Amino acid sequence: MNRVLLIDDDNNMHKLMECFVKLHAKDGSEMTSVYTLEDAIALLKRERFDFIFLDNRLDRIADIRTTLPVLRHLTRGAKLFVISADVDQPYLLREQTEGVTAVIDKFELRAEIAAGLLEVAA
Numbered sequence: 001m002n003r004v005l006l007i008d009d010d011n012n013m014h015k016l017m018e019c020f021v022k023l024h025a026k027d028g029s030e031m032t033s034v035y036t037l038e039d040a041i042a043l044l045k046r047e048r049f050d051f052i053f054l055d056n057r058l059d060r061i062a063d064i065r066t067t068l069p070v071l072r073h074l075t076r077g078a079k080l081f082v083i084s085a086d087v088d089q090p091y092l093l094r095e096q097t098e099g100v101t102a103v104i105d106k107f108e109l110r111a112e113i114a115a116g117l118l119e120v121a122a
Contacts, residue, residue, distance in 0.1 A: 002118055006033040007040045007071075008055035008083070013106070017053065020110050025118045035059075037067055044074035051118060053109075056084035056092070065091055065101075072099045080108070083109055112121075 002025065014033045021031045032049070034040050037058055044052075052075055057063050063068045064082055072080075079101040084092060096118045097103060102114055 001029050002050040004029050004051045004052045004053070004118065005040070005043070005049040005078075007037070007058070008033070008053070008065075009035050009059040010055070011035075013032040013083075015056070020113045021048070021118065024110075024113045027119070029118050037061060037070065040119075041074065044071065046078075048076050049078045049117070051076045052080045054080065054082050056082055056086070056089075056103075063089075063091065064070050066121060067098070068097065079086070079099075095112070 004021055006014060008014060008017075009049075017033065018031050021029050032043070035044055054067065054071065056063065058067060061067055068082075080099060082097060082100050082103045083106050084103060085106045087103050092103045101120065
């Protein structure tokens with residue numbers, strides 16, 4: 001069973017992601033979610049995850065240029081995905097996102113999970 005962590009400040013995204021995981025993860029993946037960078041740091045220091053989905057823009061924080069350097073060393077081998085409603089930002093290009101498995105458009109997230117994103121071994 002894969003462990004999935006969502007880091008996002010939008011309550012609706014938490015509800016959607018929980019539904020996506022329940023509907024499409026064949027292994028019964030376990031979903032955990034947090035709303036703040038601080039909560040994510042505390043959780044990642046205690047627990048290990050197979051997949052981490054990080055919102056590009058957390059409340060009060062500009063974007064992953066601030067959050068990614070803090071979280072990158074806490075992922076412990078998890079596949080790290082950045083989710084964004086605006087994936088065309090220059091800073092989301094591959095060379096700017098070291099340690100990120102992929103940047104996924106929030107509007108394509110369900111399709112990516114349905115296509116087996118969580119079935120790939122971490």
